[in-house]
Amino acid sequence: MGTGVEILGVSRTFRRGRTEFTALRDVSLTIEEGEVVGLLGANGAGKTTLTKIIATMLLPTSGTVRIFGNDAVTRPRPAREVTGLVLGGGRGLYGRLTGQENLEFFAMLGGIRRVELRTRSRQALAEFGLAEAATRAVETYSAGMRQRLHLAIGLITRPRLLLLDEPTVGLDPIEAERLRSMIAALRQSSVTVLLTSHYLMDIERLADRVVLLDGGRITADMPVAKFRGLAGFAGTITVRGQGDLPDFLSHPPGDLAVLHVEKDAGTWMARLRARDWTGDVFSQLGSLLDGVPVTDVDLKPVSLEDVYNKLVRSANSA
Numbered sequence: 001m002g003t004g005v006e007i008l009g010v011s012r013t014f015r016r017g018r019t020e021f022t023a024l025r026d027v028s029l030t031i032e033e034g035e036v037v038g039l040l041g042a043n044g045a046g047k048t049t050l051t052k053i054i055a056t057m058l059l060p061t062s063g064t065v066r067i068f069g070n071d072a073v074t075r076p077r078p079a080r081e082v083t084g085l086v087l088g089g090g091r092g093l094y095g096r097l098t099g100q101e102n103l104e105f106f107a108m109l110g111g112i113r114r115v116e117l118r119t120r121s122r123q124a125l126a127e128f129g130l131a132e133a134a135t136r137a138v139e140t141y142s143a144g145m146r147q148r149l150h151l152a153i154g155l156i157t158r159p160r161l162l163l164l165d166e167p168t169v170g171l172d173p174i175e176a177e178r179l180r181s182m183i184a185a186l187r188q189s190s191v192t193v194l195l196t197s198h199y200l201m202d203i204e205r206l207a208d209r210v211v212l213l214d215g216g217r218i219t220a221d222m223p224v225a226k227f228r229g230l231a232g233f234a235g236t237i238t239v240r241g242q243g244d245l246p247d248f249l250s251h252p253p254g255d256l257a258v259l260h261v262e263k264d265a266g267t268w269m270a271r272l273r274a275r276d277w278t279g280d281v282f283s284q285l286g287s288l289l290d291g292v293p294v295t296d297v298d299l300k301p302v303s304l305e306d307v308y309n310k311l312v313r314s315a316n317s318a
Helices: 047-054 076-081 099-109 114-127 143-155 173-189 200-206 224-229 279-288 304-317
Strands: 003-016 019-032 036-040 062-067 083-087 161-165 192-197 209-214 217-223 235-242 256-264 267-274 294-301
Touching: 003 047, 003 192, 019 047, 019 192, 019 217, 036 047, 036 200, 047 062, 047 161, 047 192, 062 076, 076 083, 083 143, 099 114, 099 143, 114 143, 143 161, 143 173, 173 192, 173 200, 192 200, 200 224, 200 304, 209 224, 209 304, 217 224, 224 304, 256 279
Parallel strands: 036 192, 036 209, 083 161, 161 192
Antiparallel strands: 003 019, 003 062, 209 217, 235 267, 235 294, 256 267
């Protein structure tokens, strides 16, 4: 295993007339072979610009990008040959062509020989659940089917690097989770993945590392577990019960904090924040609820969304 992607001091400035806008500012990032990195940031943070530069679709204003040792600026062809790109939404597909015709067209552009084109395309369509729709025009496909076709196109050349730009955008929850499962399976093939998203569930479900872009700069780069730990707590506990509110809600112990309490017609709900998930915390909670008529207890671990919202609030207040 070596280095898959090496980005050194990359900046990108766009000019329109006398107006100048800097999308990326001195970005440096390394992705190891077989690693899955989630690139997180709000709209306009520079995620798509960086993805296009890595994909050789856009030149950096300054800086260096190497894809498995190939300079993406001075040697774009070998860099492109080992890279697959999957775009979010309906971008990049030909609606009047069938799914198989789209796949074969892009496979030919990717260098797949004619002798193996039909076999490889049929295998890819079957793998992504599109075999029965292979001869239908893509304009008749649902959003989820189009996104699965994008993934088939991105992987049919068997790339060493896969760039995923907002892969679940516009999908319903069931189709989005189906696509996440397909992407998660790539871990078995040692493909290096850069996943660009502002959907935190994509990052949390798939990535090894989180890189946070803000205003064109990298403001955080760390393993997912460490990023999640920035929240300062382990998760929330929602307790529902009957009768009067428990006394401990007025004076919670140090490991628990009361976030929200509701009471209505003989029932109540309390949402607590747990500092960590230790036996002591659960033992403490059990003692506090002893004898209390509890109807439901729900545990929710801290999510990347909790961390992201905290970081955004801190940045805005600063």
